[in-house]
Amino acid sequence: xxxxxxxxxGGKAGCEAASLLLDAGLKVCLVSAGLTMDAESTDPWAAxxxxxxxxxxxxxxxxxxxxxxxxxxxxxxxxxxxxEEPLEARLFILATGKYFSRGLLADMERxxxxxxxxxxxxxxxxxxxxxxxxxxxxxxxxxxVKTDAQGRVLIGGKTMKNLYAxxxxxxxxxxxASIEAIASEYAGK
Amino acid sequence: MQESNISAGNLEQCLKCNxxxxxxxxxxxxxxxxxxxxxGPDGERYRLKDPQYxxxxxxxxxxxxxxxxSCPSGVKIxxxxxxxxxxxxxxxxxxxxxxxxxxxxxLASPFAPLVNGVLGLRPVKTLMHSWMGVDSHRTFPAYSARxxxxxxxxxxxxxxxxxxxxFHGCYVNYNYPQLGKDLVKLVNAAGYGVHLLEKxxxxxxxxxxxxMGDRARRQGEINLASMRKAIAAGEDILTVSSTCTFTMxxxxxxVLGLENADVRPxxxxxxxxxxxxxxxxxVKLKFRKDLHLKIAYHTACHMQKLGWRNYTLELLRKIPGxxxxxxxxxxxxxSGTFGFKKENYGYSQAIGGRLFDEIGAARVALGAQSDPGxxxxxxxxxxxxxxxxxxxxxxxxxxxxxxxxLE
Numbered sequence: 001x002x003x004x005x006x007x008x009x010g011g012k013a014g015c016e017a018a019s020l021l022l023d024a025g026l027k028v029c030l031v032s033a034g035l036t037m038d039a040e041s042t043d044p045w046a047a048x049x050x051x052x053x054x055x056x057x058x059x060x061x062x063x064x065x066x067x068x069x070x071x072x073x074x075x076x077x078x079x080x081x082x083x084e085e086p087l088e089a090r091l092f093i094l095a096t097g098k099y100f101s102r103g104l105l106a107d108m109e110r111x112x113x114x115x116x117x118x119x120x121x122x123x124x125x126x127x128x129x130x131x132x133x134x135x136x137x138x139x140x141x142x143x144x145v146k147t148d149a150q151g152r153v154l155i156g157g158k159t160m161k162n163l164y165a166x167x168x169x170x171x172x173x174x175x176x177a178s179i180e181a182i183a184s185e186y187a188g189k
Numbered sequence: 190m191q192e193s194n195i196s197a198g199n200l201e202q203c204l205k206c207n208x209x210x211x212x213x214x215x216x217x218x219x220x221x222x223x224x225x226x227x228x229g230p231d232g233e234r235y236r237l238k239d240p241q242y243x244x245x246x247x248x249x250x251x252x253x254x255x256x257x258x259s260c261p262s263g264v265k266i267x268x269x270x271x272x273x274x275x276x277x278x279x280x281x282x283x284x285x286x287x288x289x290x291x292x293x294x295x296l297a298s299p300f301a302p303l304v305n306g307v308l309g310l311r312p313v314k315t316l317m318h319s320w321m322g323v324d325s326h327r328t329f330p331a332y333s334a335r336x337x338x339x340x341x342x343x344x345x346x347x348x349x350x351x352x353x354x355x356f357h358g359c360y361v362n363y364n365y366p367q368l369g370k371d372l373v374k375l376v377n378a379a380g381y382g383v384h385l386l387e388k389x390x391x392x393x394x395x396x397x398x399x400x401m402g403d404r405a406r407r408q409g410e411i412n413l414a415s416m417r418k419a420i421a422a423g424e425d426i427l428t429v430s431s432t433c434t435f436t437m438x439x440x441x442x443x444v445l446g447l448e449n450a451d452v453r454p455x456x457x458x459x460x461x462x463x464x465x466x467x468x469x470x471x472v473k474l475k476f477r478k479d480l481h482l483k484i485a486y487h488t489a490c491h492m493q494k495l496g497w498r499n500y501t502l503e504l505l506r507k508i509p510g511x512x513x514x515x516x517x518x519x520x521x522x523x524s525g526t527f528g529f530k531k532e533n534y535g536y537s538q539a540i541g542g543r544l545f546d547e548i549g550a551a552r553v554a555l556g557a558q559s560d561p562g563x564x565x566x567x568x569x570x571x572x573x574x575x576x577x578x579x580x581x582x583x584x585x586x587x588x589x590x591x592x593x594x595l596e
Contacts, residue, residue, distance in 0.1 A: 001499065001503070033261065034258075034259055034260050034261035034262070034263075035211075035212070035259040035260075035261060044208055044211045044212055044259065045212070045259075049517070052515075057499055059496060059499070060493065060496075060518065061257070061258030061259070061493065061494065061496060063263075080496070081495060081496025082497075082499075083454070084454075084465065085464070085465065085468070085500075100204070100261060100262075101261050102261070102262070102263070
């Protein structure tokens with residue numbers, strides 16, 4: 001399935017990004033693996049529903065699992081449900097959040113981003129991830145994906161041309177993408 | 190120290206956030222149901238300690254899987270509940286009759302006109318309501334005098350050099366052969382011949398929701414063995430029902446413990462298969478330009494869980510003259526045999542109420558208040574019975590709409 005932009009993550013950051021991309025007239029697909037709590041609404045699907053009403057294709061309960069890359073460009077993303085049919089687009093936004101929403105996964109050795117294998121900024125050694133003083137600032141909360149000055153995601157030290165990150169998944173101090181600027185850039189292409 | 194999650198259904202990933210409780214359609218109308226979190230991952234911890242903690246209120250779970258669709262932690266909440274019901278739940282004669290769709294269908298089919306007539310009689314309905322507990326508001330789908338499989342065996346498919354295998358399911362075989370004929374028409378137009386499975390049994394969904402796991406497992410093994418033969422001959426397996434498909438792809442391994450990893454990728458709903466073939470340019474279909482149809486698309490629960498609604502929507506949009514409204518993704522309330530039981534009828538209609546209102550709104554949005562060309566489209570046969578009974582709007586499977594649209 002072909003789109004102008006694929007947004008991965010149906011939380012606050014993903015929905016805001018999708019909304020701005022729709023404003024610019026782009027054809028958008030939003031992948032929302034599960035729900036996120038919205039304190040402003042009693043309707044748990046309200047945010048993604050609003051995106052769907054504006055004409056985006058919203059994949060509820062589906063999960064992005066892998067991506068096809070060619071050099072520094074993302075070509076497409078595969079999801080658990082759509083299986084062999086990839087989501088192709090010119091622009092990809094990564095907004096999958098941190099650990100709760102499984103945007104970042106941690107095992108005994110490493111912390112990683114599962115869809116693209118994006119570079120994650122963290123301190124090696126599990127003992128360095130947390131402070132045993134419960135109320136002290138916890139280092140793991142500052143870990144996240146690395147981006148360049150425009151908010152483009154790094155993979156293997158290289159800047160991806162059409163993959164941007166926004167929201168909680170960013171490492172502390174990493175630049176978030178300016179979705180408005182990207183939207184108008186891609187709307188002009 | 191345990192380094193990875195080893196619990197069934199990802200039980201230990203549950204963070205008690207309660208988002209599943211918020212989206213559960215049963216929870217919204219029935220105070221006796223403990224809700225997906227409590228019935229699923231929470232209750233399972235107790236049941237693992239001692240089966241006497243099994244709560245009979247788990248019978249209220251619709252197995253709609255909307256809890257799983259909403260879970261941010263990937264907990265298989267519905268699978269946990271369904272597995273507990275298979276292990277600890279019970280059934281009575283009414284449940285047995287409703288669940289054995291295959292057996293009851295083969296017995297009823299030869300006497301179809303008589304059975305249909307008798308089941309429709311007021312006194313019979315009253316008797317079934319009070320004696321068996323089948324709600325008198327419900328009408329059983331009429332049995333067909335001629336089974337689909339008998340019709341299919343008379344069809345000459347020898348002109349084709351490529352084939353698919355069609356899992357027709359009980360509804361097509363015993364009640365509504367026309368839907369199967371529509372699939373054959375479409376697949377033939379796409380340049381493929383149609384075979385049937387060497388042996389086909391009911392997918393087992395009704396047996397599973399009525400706690401008859403052993404029988405469901407035996408039927409599943411027969412289906413998988415036949416499917417493996419078809420796949421070895423290079424054929425994909427096509428279906429028309431979202432629930433049969435979901436059951437055989439996901440409930441077989443998750444709930445019945447049947448290994449199907451080799452079969453699963455070859456098991457398609459017609460719309461997924463056709464979308465793929467058309468997208469790759471392997472199939473070209475010509476659609477009529479004079480079909481004026483206003484369609485409200487209803488995402489059946491298991492279609493939602495499969496995540497395939499977009500395949501159907503994309504295909505429907507290819508038909509010129511079709512106006513389409515995508516309705517909100519919510520449960521119709523019937524959940525197969527659940528809504529036929531008299532103790533559930535009230536819950537069933539309360540859950541479906543929002544959808545019935547939405548169908549009315551979709552009709553207005555499409556400007557079709559007095560239009561005979563207004564239909565609801567969905568892949569699920571029991572949603573069809575529920576919506577037709579409750580709103581009077583005809584419901585069509587997308588396969589029938591696509592077949593009707595062929596030039």
